Amino acid sequence: MIKDDLKIAVVGIPGKWSTEVLADEIEAQTGFRWVIDIEKVVADLSEPSVRYEGRCLCQLDGIIIKKISQTYSPTVIDRLEILRFVEKCGVQIFSKPQEIIRLVDRMSCTVSLAKADIPMPPTIITEDLDAAFDHVEKFGEAILKPLFSTKARGMEVLCCDDGKKAVKQRLKDYYDKQGFFYLQKKLALPGKDMGLVFLGGEYRGAYARVSGSDSWNTTIHSGGKYAEAQPSDDIIDMAYRAQSQFDLSYTTVDIAETEDGPVCFEVSAFGGFKGAHEGLGLNMAKEYADYVIRTLSTAS
Template sequence: MTDLKIGVIGIPGKWSTEVLADALEKETGFRCVIDMADTALDLKNRSLMASDTDLSKLDGLVIKKISQQYSPATLDRLEMLRVAEAAGVKIFSSTRSILGLVNRLSCTVTLSNAGIPMPATCVTESVDQALAAVQRFGGAVFKPLFSTKARGMTLMDADEGETALRQKIEAFKAGNPVMYLQKKVNLSGRDLGMVFLGGKYLGTYARVAQTDSWNTTILHGGKYEPFAPDADLIELARRAQAPFDLDFTTVDIGLTDNGPIIFEVSAFGGFKGALEGASIDAATLYATHVIEKVRA
């Protein structure tokens, strides 16, 4: 046991949040799970309170989940945590790193600027431009800028006809003024999650569709399976996550007929896929990493 006080930002009662809190408690004897919805920032007193606990007085905070669903308000929660960070609390991953990932467009631009292969992508506020992109791509997945696990994504095919497509695009735009769409690629019902801790590769799992759904997420019926990547694929994933300087992450990769492509780098990474698909006890490994960094 140590005298370190390291809290977990997450969703109380959720498996990934609780298993990380368990791992930290086992090593430190201290347990604190924080839902950002219950915090209050007092800038005059430079405090960030969660019930009776001032988060700015802790030794460390691990952000496992900043909110149940991503939205612009997620950015506000990260800004609040910057106050604790400025007070000397070590945060994993840093707010700067996560701020560059929560917005899908920010992540995409960073990956593109680093020369990482991605699906053909169009970002526009114009219905006409979006329609032209779908017709050019043959089919596209429209994605909200703030979402996880494929929530809110809409598949549109060029063969639906211009009138029907325009109506679907207008409906999507009603809730997403800036439209982000990527060319639909053939993944043969499988994509990969490649796990990194402190920039070091840990292992890979596959998400495999079990239905006729166009995506492989567990939310849509997919399941985890082991996968053994070659050295080139590991190096591609390493390059993809490197610009973000994350303590723990999962790189989402698709294998296409034209080679591998990167879909995104996760702001928080997935524990369950690592455990069930790759037999990696990510929570324990992450807790050890955090404790070593806080002590340093």
């Protein structure tokens, strides 16, 4: 199949930069453009069909999942299950929905990394309030993280110096909203962390997120800035092992250097383009489009 015959859609957020630049690159090479808002898709499992804007997704050659929601929640898994059904119709999806499902839930991602002996911050997962409080005291400072979140949204810093009553009340309030306690020791970081970029399992470069404010995290959402990074071979190897636990077409691995050595925070379910663009001058939207088109053309 020649690339001019390929029909490749992008599942993302219409109007958002990363979604649109990827759709631009696909259109430039194939002449076909379709951005799918997954919230408006209708799946009829008896027909079977999955439709959006009057067209059936099952008639596509490929789908790239760039974004499934502005924020993470269990709803994301339900949306991915619909795409898993589209995959059953014979449409190749980048990355595989079942692999993304393993990443949007922080618990699943953490357990997979721990099983592979990837260094991470000391982490406690429990439903027991007293045990959670004991570990806040043990850590001194801890970061309470929702199981479904992105860009540090919903995360809270707990400090034992705030007093037992105050910390326990915050934990109780959190549990009433979120359920599980996912606690990580707050580490002393050098004001930056790194995103290591992988396409088709191959390392493409690294960018840094540099804190631009007094925020405890370095996310762009909290004022951080992108810059080029030069990770060591050991850090690149760690990131490679981390992402290899998941069969992803494109991802970034978040790693920070600490006094006790580098630690991995997460493997991204989707992987962004802006960090590579602003920090490295790499057009990963084009490279990703090239990769998908080459994979589909070879398969045919």
